[in-house]
Amino acid sequence: MAETSGVVKKVTGKKVIVATSKGGCHSCPLSKVCSVNNIDEVEAIKVGDLKVGDRVKLHNSDSKLIVFSFVLFIMPLIVLVAVFASLPEKMSQGIKILIALSATALYFILLGLVEKKFKDRFILPVAEKSE
Numbered sequence: 110m111a112e113t114s115g116v117v118k119k120v121t122g123k124k125v126i127v128a129t130s131k132g133g134c135h136s137c138p139l140s141k142v143c144s145v146n147n148i149d150e151v152e153a154i155k156v157g158d159l160k161v162g163d164r165v166k167l168h169n170s171d172s173k174l175i176v177f178s179f180v181l182f183i184m185p186l187i188v189l190v191a192v193f194a195s196l197p198e199k200m201s202q203g204i205k206i207l208i209a210l211s212a213t214a215l216y217f218i219l220l221g222l223v224e225k226k227f228k229d230r231f232i233l234p235v236a237e238k239s240e
Contacts, residue, residue, distance in 0.1 A: 112168040114239055117159050118150065125155045125236050127165055153236035167234040177232065180220065189213045 115129035129151055153167050193209035224232070 112166055114164065114166050115151065117161050117163045117165055117236070120155065120159060120161060123155055124233070125153055125159055125165070127151050127153050127167060127236055129167065151234065153234045156235055156237045159236065159238060164239045165236040166239045167236050169234045173232075185213050185216055188216045 113129055115127040117125050118128045119126040128149060151167060153165075159165065189209050189212070192212040193205055196205045196208060
């Protein structure tokens with residue numbers, strides 16, 4: 110489980126803004142490619158009664174990270190190869206590559222539009238009061 114700690118800066122409904130140290134998430138296997146290490150503030154889902162100034166632990170389950178990794182890294186490759194392979198052989202290689210890359214770009218555009226809907230369920234970490 111990826112875990113880091115921080116201090117609550119702002120409470121808004123079911124979410125909190127947490128100030129984190131820049132070195133967080135060392136236990137996460139994606140820490141090398143993720144940009145969380147460069148972020149000073151993180152939006153998180155609030156668990157329990159949190160107030161400004163509370164020390165909290167931020168964590169995401171490994172299953173969420175695996176789903177996130179699959180959607181972000183593996184699915185675009187599947188889309189690219191599937192579209193390229195499904196095009197007729199009479200087409201030139203250049204056109205097939207262009208169409209496959211366009212389909213992959215469309216995948217990322219759709220992912221950006223859908224991201225807002227699934228952000229709470231798959232992307233945001235959970236903030237719990239640390240002891």
